[in-house]
Amino acid sequence: MRKHFAALATFVALCAVSPAFAAPPVGDAASPLPPLAFTDRTLPNGLRVLASENHQTPTVAIYVFYKVGSKDDPPGRSGFAHLFEHLMFKSTKNMASEQLDRLTEDVGGANNAYTADDVTVYHETVPSNHLERLLWAEAERMSNLTVDEKNFKSERAVVQEEFRQSYAANPYGDLYLQTTIQGFTKHPYKRPGIGNLAELQAATVTDVKAFHKTYYRPDNAVLVVVGDFDPAQLKMWADRYFGAVAKPRGAIPRVTAVEPPRTAQRHVAVTAPDVPLPAFSATYLTPGVADADTPALDVLASVLGEGESSRLYRALVYDKQIASEVSVESNGNTEAGLFTVLVTAASGEKLPDLETAAFAEMDKLREEEITAKELEKAKVSLVGGIVRARETVDGTANFLGVAAVLLGDPSRINTELARVNAVTAADVLRVAKKYLSPMNRVIVSYTAKTATVPVAKPDVKKVKP
Structure with a gap:
């Protein structure tokens, strides 16, 4: 943007982090979005x-x-x-x-x-x-x-x-x-x-x-x-x-690099002056935004980190009181994406303990299905974002362009809501097992330069695939 730099979240990711509102009941056939002509x-x-x-x-x-x-x-x-x-x-x-x-x-x-x-x-x-x-x-x-x-x-x-x-x-x-x-x-x-x-x-x-x-x-x-x-x-x-603008000769340069699959966990320690509280990020490599797994990943991100009732917020901030802030988002580009978890420690807490607790909580989603209530809440939020994107000519124009350019088909503007509604608890379990593997994880620990904080040995306990 001209006044404030911000990376674009695709409309799917944008929906995942939008504030909840009174959206139509998920799956309510009486109030679907009309197809956009x-x-x-x-x-x-x-x-x-x-x-x-x-x-x-x-x-x-x-x-x-x-x-x-x-x-x-x-x-x-x-x-x-x-x-x-x-x-x-x-x-x-x-x-x-x-x-x-x-x-x-x-x-x-x-x-x-x-x-x-x-x-x-x-x-x-x-x-x-x-x-x-x-x-x-x-x-x-x-x-x-x-x-x-x-x-x-x-x-x-x-x-x-x-x-x-x-x-x-x-x-x-x-x-x-x-x-x-x-x-x-x-x-x-x-x-x-x-x-x-x-x-x-x-x-x-x-x-x-x-x-x-x-x-x-x-x-x-x-x-x-x-x-x-x-x-x-x-x-x-x-x-x-x-039509009067000439088409130049020559091919348009395109990026040919392909991101290789991750095969081992990496842990990177970063220090900086004046860090108020230690924090860490964990990223997991995911496919491009047009992939069929994207809606389930968005639901997973919502269940893990959207709102105070989310899994990580409830476990780390409320129950254990070892974190002060949690955010989770699934951001996809055309060729690859990142599922990103950011956690800030509570005052006096050690970062290795926070990382261990966070990953243990995330592992639960790789072992059993989310509840029907969690699934419903996440879908309502995602559906609400899609509905809001269609409420104005500005939002609709952006949505249509994103569908054409990032998703590869403008008609996807008319199918994204159905794709979200089709996500099941089994789908969420499947993508959690597939992508939230420790072997697919890069951790960045972040502490003050003056602090000496030990880096915990990553918990890479095996989870059934």
Whole structure:
């Protein structure tokens, strides 16, 4: 995002951590989401256009998904995809710097962007009578971006300050960074999307121009329009503005690295100054987000760490009182994902004891099925997130684009709720056994530099497969 860096959680992961609300009863056939009708066409230059009409309000959402993210950062330029996201709001051949804000905010609309490992997304929501000018503006910055040295240095400084605030000044910043870095060995998913200060400083305007030319092209993008529009007009405008953008010659570079399976547990000790309380993370390698196991993994994450009634929170914070904070999430990218557990110790507690207790609690989910009540609670939360994503034109446009680009099929927007509802307690047990194995675990322990904390011998007791 332009103002606050955040990695994109796919809509499935987003649902898993969204606050609960009064969602329809799970499996209630009387209140399913109606199927979303949409059109899907590809222009001669390769741009894919997805569109869905919604005339409930006179607004329209425009999303442009570029199939380039942090995993595509050039060598020695980590954080570049995110830096480039900022630069896309600067000048073009026919737009002054920040003019996109005037085209949206001055008419009561909004604009923003986000960078994830696999995609960079730019979006606007405006009154529907302003659709044409926003389509023109998006096509303009796709084809005619101009960045001078002054704007480049200004935005680079903004991103560097984001790094300082979110990570360098955060007492747990190094833990968050190392959790990602240690989570992968071969795949560039291991590079945090925010990058690092030295490599950001080394970036140049020449790098910017090369990156734009390489990835910001119509055959590497998906345009999504949802809301109050006339289909014939949209077709005409998309053809007029985007159809005029030339398709460059040459193939688009793609990441070819494959993350190998984990075969042994790793334990990495990280220290940093001024750590208030010891903490640790544990990651487990999981498949890409489109995989059939994703809904069950999301349910598992919810049961383990969502809310004060979750397994880990109840066991570590309430019962044993050895932890002060717990979080669990299952985040999937297109090629691989991480199931991540973060636990902060209570005051005076030893990290090795906390790790042992946490893993013992997690092992229970590999030995017996969750309860019907736990399954229902997790599904209600997940279903609620899916329903909320469809409540607005903005959320629907993002959902449709994510389905097309990350899940590989835009029609998945109409099947995700059924996939969640189909998860059984047996499915959760199966994925817990499959993925939460100690041999699939990387632990990052995090303590203050001045503290001497022993690293416990990992508990790798065998669990029946």
